[in-house]
Amino acid sequence: MGIRSRVNRGLMIAPGARWWEVALESLIKQSMRFPSLNIRCFRVIQKLYWYSYTWMDTCWFSVPLAKNPMDLWIYQEIIWETRPQVLIETGSYKGGSALYFAHLFDLIGEGRVVTIDIQDIASSKLSHPRITTIVGSSISDNVASQVRQIVGNKTAMVSLDSEHSKQHVIKEMELYSKFVSVGNYLVVEDTCLRGPGPANAVEEFLHRRKDFIQDTRREKYMMTSNSGGFLKKIS
Numbered sequence: 001m002g003i004r005s006r007v008n009r010g011l012m013i014a015p016g017a018r019w020w021e022v023a024l025e026s027l028i029k030q031s032m033r034f035p036s037l038n039i040r041c042f043r044v045i046q047k048l049y050w051y052s053y054t055w056m057d058t059c060w061f062s063v064p065l066a067k068n069p070m071d072l073w074i075y076q077e078i079i080w081e082t083r084p085q086v087l088i089e090t091g092s093y094k095g096g097s098a099l100y101f102a103h104l105f106d107l108i109g110e111g112r113v114v115t116i117d118i119q120d121i122a123s124s125k126l127s128h129p130r131i132t133t134i135v136g137s138s139i140s141d142n143v144a145s146q147v148r149q150i151v152g153n154k155t156a157m158v159s160l161d162s163e164h165s166k167q168h169v170i171k172e173m174e175l176y177s178k179f180v181s182v183g184n185y186l187v188v189e190d191t192c193l194r195g196p197g198p199a200n201a202v203e204e205f206l207h208r209r210k211d212f213i214q215d216t217r218r219e220k221y222m223m224t225s226n227s228g229g230f231l232k233k234i235s
């Protein structure tokens, strides 16, 4: 059934739908009747998306990745606009996000991905010429010096998606912000998590650092796991 007829008929729920599908349909109905509810509805939809664990059931070319597809689209826009020569990712997991970035670089015709994880899960699955995997803790001196060697004088952006404790993220932000070129981005993933974590790390970092700003235009789809986490280097 097309979207127009679904709207006209008042969004029908399929028999046997799960609770969150029913809740979603009802939210969408409400947001159509009261546009001012849109933003609040998006927040609720985000929560439903999170607790449905769909983000654990997402793949890029059959390699699992743990990202909201709306955020992947935003990465695509950032990468096309800013053309970093290197993208550094902490937290490879199974390698789907690194492969996604590498495929974007394939389309652009330039760019390397450096992906870091304490577990060696991704390297056996990834054999893409643009990807370098580093096994070790993202905050260790050894890993940082390997990254420094690869980046050299190249322009770079960073995606921080490893351990999400506040202290770890702050250390990563201090270490990896050095690699980000002016005009490019330091993306702190999963600021949506509750408790002391990435969101608090961002707050503390920005309190001290005036060379980065929160680019909230990157949250235009509203469904993001990284609210306040798209940091642009301005000086």
Ligand SMILES: C[S@@+](CC[C@H](N)C(=O)[O-])C[C@H]1O[C@@H](n2cnc3c(N)ncnc32)[C@H](O)[C@@H]1O
Binding pocket: 064, 065, 066, 067, 089, 090, 091, 092, 093, 094, 095, 096, 097, 116, 117, 118, 119, 136, 137, 138, 139, 161, 162, 163
């Ligand atoms: C959320 S997953 C990464 C998801 C991946 N970026 C994606 O989008 O598919 C987090 C990963 O961080 C790794 N990790 C945890 N602590 C780490 C550390 N200190 N250094 C590097 N990686 C770490 C875990 O092993 C796990 O694979």
